[in-house]
Amino acid sequence: MTKPKTAFIGLGVMGYPMAGHLARNGYPVSVYNRTRAKADKWAAEFEGRAAATPRQAADDADIVFVCVGNDDDVRSVIYGDDGVLAGMKPGAVLVDHTTNSAHLAIELAAACKQAQVAFIDAPVSGGQAGAENGCLTVMCGGEEAVFQRIEPVMRSYSRQVQLMGECGQGQRCKMVNQICIAGVLQGLSEALLLAQQAGLPVDRVVDTLQHGAAGSWQMVNRMETMARGEFDFGFAIDWMRKDLGICMEAAAAYGLRLPMTEAVDRRYELMQQQGLGRMDTSVLVKALKTDATDMSA
Numbered sequence: 435m436t437k438p439k440t441a442f443i444g445l446g447v448m449g450y451p452m453a454g455h456l457a458r459n460g461y462p463v464s465v466y467n468r469t470r471a472k473a474d475k476w477a478a479e480f481e482g483r484a485a486a487t488p489r490q491a492a493d494d495a496d497i498v499f500v501c502v503g504n505d506d507d508v509r510s511v512i513y514g515d516d517g518v519l520a521g522m523k524p525g526a527v528l529v530d531h532t533t534n535s536a537h538l539a540i541e542l543a544a545a546c547k548q549a550q551v552a553f554i555d556a557p558v559s560g561g562q563a564g565a566e567n568g569c570l571t572v573m574c575g576g577e578e579a580v581f582q583r584i585e586p587v588m589r590s591y592s593r594q595v596q597l598m599g600e601c602g603q604g605q606r607c608k609m610v611n612q613i614c615i616a617g618v619l620q621g622l623s624e625a626l627l628l629a630q631q632a633g634l635p636v637d638r639v640v641d642t643l644q645h646g647a648a649g650s651w652q653m654v655n656r657m658e659t660m661a662r663g664e665f666d667f668g669f670a671i672d673w674m675r676k677d678l679g680i681c682m683e684a685a686a687a688y689g690l691r692l693p694m695t696e697a698v699d700r701r702y703e704l705m706q707q708q709g710l711g712r713m714d715t716s717v718l719v720k721a722l723k724t725d726a727t728d729m730s731a
Contacts, residue, residue: 439464441465441466442456443498443500444466447565452565453482454480455568463482464485464490464492465484488517489517489521492519496526501531504532504534505538512528527584529584530542531556531557531572533612535605535680538605552576554604555605556572556573556575557604561669563655568593572604575603575606612678612681619652619716626719627719627722627723636658669714671712671714679699701722702715
């Protein structure tokens with residue numbers, strides 16, 4: 435059976451390998467990236483087609499995937515004469531993998547309906563390594579029938595794909611995910627400081643605790659690099675602050691406060707001011723170490 439034609443908009447650290455997995459799994463892929471050289475490089479590597487505009491990439495595609503930076507970036511590639519919606523055929527599906535607000539997901543669903551196009555909001559978790567290894571977690575919002583159509587395609591780069599409810603619920607689930615990460619990093623940072631002061635071998639701590647109730651992805655993948663002071667990789671503070679801002683805005687709309695999330699966000703804000711905005715979120719340990727030093731002085 436002929437596989438659906440796909441388009442992928444946005445070839446950053448996540449989108450580039452995700453689109454590559456689609457190609458490796460036999461899906462015809464057209465790509466667009468704001469920097470044309472990266473689209474040309476991808477097309478040469480995976481024998482796909484590089485388009486000059488989002489509209490041209492989406493032309494005749496059955497499924498169009500978008501993975502860019504924020505709400506404004508999404509709007510810039512979706513709307514307008516050169517945008518995705520201008521090139522999509524009726525009955526096609528637009529899938530937004532960008533982490534953004536639930537408000538935008540609802541807005542896009544309405545715009546797609548008017549254009550006779552289906553929509554799924556589908557933020558992902560797993561970071562660059564998850565994208566490269568094809569083992570992302572995808573949280574989706576939209577109609578069940580549409581989800582069933584595209585779920586096998588998303589399996590090309592995912593380990594877990596789940597429909598969470600109507601449009602917007604995928605983004606709300608990603609908010610929960612980011613709050614959990616913030617809390618784990620807070621606890622992991624404090625635990626690491628104690629382990630180091632106590633003279634515990636961090637590699638053995640990780641090897642032991644990862645198999646118990648304290649085990650987590652962050653522990654396995656970040657605790658030892660934190661101990662070595664390595665932060666020039668991974669998920670940047672700049673992006674995490676964008677995500678935590680979305681979380682706190684959504685919580686406020688429900689009349690909730692998120693004190694731990696607010697505290698972590700404030701620490702990240704101070705680190706941005708120190709020029710550390712491109713460092714991995716695990717650099718939080720440096721802020722906590724400074725706090726602990728100040729308290730003991």
